Amino acid sequence: MFTNPVGSILAKADGFMKNKLSDIPYSVLDLSPIVAGATAADAFKNTLSLAQHTEKLGFNRFWLAEHHNMPFIASSSTALLIGHVAAGTSTIRVGSGGIMLPNHAPLIIAEQFGTLESLYPGRIDLGLGRAPGTDQRTAHALRRNRNNGQEFPELLEELLSYFNPDLLDHKPVVRAIPGEGLSVPVWLLGSxxxxxxxxxxxxxxxxxxxxxxxxxxLPALDLYRRNFKPSDTLEKPHAMVGVNVIAAETDEKAQYLATTLQQAFLNLIRSTESPLPPPVENMDEIWSPYEKAALEQQLGSSIIGSKETVKAKLQKFLDDTNADEMMIVSQIYDHQDRLRSYEIVAEIIEESK
Structure with a gap:
């Protein structure tokens, strides 16, 4: 299978349009889905299985996302699950995609990820978001205040100073131990x-x-690149783009598997709380024309199909975004079908060399 550089975010982008899919690394975003008829314990077993599987396939990172009060997502205690995955793997980078910074005290995050980096040195990423990752009532239960992410820059500054006290103009009064002095790559996430x-x-x-x-x-990527200033972390921009990919042996099977993703987003629109549903033969029996149009817009970048179809669409996505890395999201009901989807992506990359 394909082998991508596991290396750090310090690698320099070449600054030119990349022509081949094999020119960039590929990573995994897992929501640790709880499927209908299963439990969170089952979801955790599948998450570790997927991490081990994609590690063997040569994927670069395996990220988990913080969500709360969602019956189909088990990764609410994200740092704990990152530790579980890191313990069960050996080379793939493991991290958060992301930790919702306004939900937590920056010191707690620095200590948690300082602990993870101390246990699994050189393998931990800290991706940060400013959304709550949940509804407003749950956000209030987490935060006990309603800052709506407005303090994100200040919280980020505080967090970074725990890892690197030299950013402060005074001797630190509060220190993150473990955390201080450790090199934990920090990413910003956004929509x-x-x-x-x-x-x-x-x-x-x-x-x-x-x-x-x-x-x-495309507007966000352009804004990032135009505003980029070299730092001790990066000399040039490094943009990773998340994309839904559902690959199967035929276009028809992939479209069938994709109805799970469509139903999951439909449940969010309808505020319906349920585990990840099995695929169905006909979505037109479930959604209204308005809901279909809304979902087609929200899921418009999704890549669904056979190996040939996915390869062509991945190449176009790379041409359009000039991404330095892609993070593949595959919300598929059956775990074996999900494993196979990532295998097909790996085969595509290998064949594009």
Whole structure:
């Protein structure tokens, strides 16, 4: 299978349009889905299985996302699950895609990821978002205040200073131990322009959520690159783009498997709380024309199909975004079908060399 550089975010982008799919690394975003008829314990077993599988296939990173009060996502205690995955793997980078910074005290995050980096040195990433990752009532239960992410730049500054006290103009009064002095790569995540611009100004790597915000992808990437200032972290921009990929042996089977993803987003629109549903033969029996149009827009960048179809669409996506890295999201009901989808992506990359 394909082998991508596991290396750090410090690798320099070449600054030119990449022509081949094999020119960039590929990573995994897993939501640790709880499928209908299963439990969170089952989801965790599948998450570790997927991490081990994609590690063997040569994927670069395996990220987990913080969500709360969602019956189909088990990764609410994200740092704990990152530790579980890192313990069960050996080379793949493991991290957060992301930790929702306004939900937590920066000191707690620095200590948690300082602990993870101490246990699994050189393998931990800290991706940060400013959204709550949940509904407003749950956000209030987590935060006990309603800052709506407005304090994100200040919280980020505080967090970075725990890892590197030299950023302060005074001797630190509170220290993150473990955490202080450790090199934990910090990424900013976003689905709009705010974090793109901030990541550029700070010289940090940026990951965009094209898998649910396709219309903002190119403007956000342009904003990030135009605002980028070299830093001790990066000399040139490093943009990773998340994309839904559902690959199968035929276009028809892939479209069938994709109805799970469509139903999951439909449940969000309808505020329906349920585990990840099995695929169905006909979505037109479930959604209204308005809902179909809304979902087609929100999931517009999704890549669904056979190996040939996915290869062509991945290449176009790379040409359009000039991404330095892609993060593959595959919300598939059956675990074996999900493993196979990532295998097909790996085969595509290998064949494109």
């Amino acid at each position: 709009s322009g705010f974090s793109a611009q901030l990541a550029g100004q700070l010289g940090l790597p940026f990951s965009f959520a094209s898998h649910f915000s396709p219309d903002n992808t």
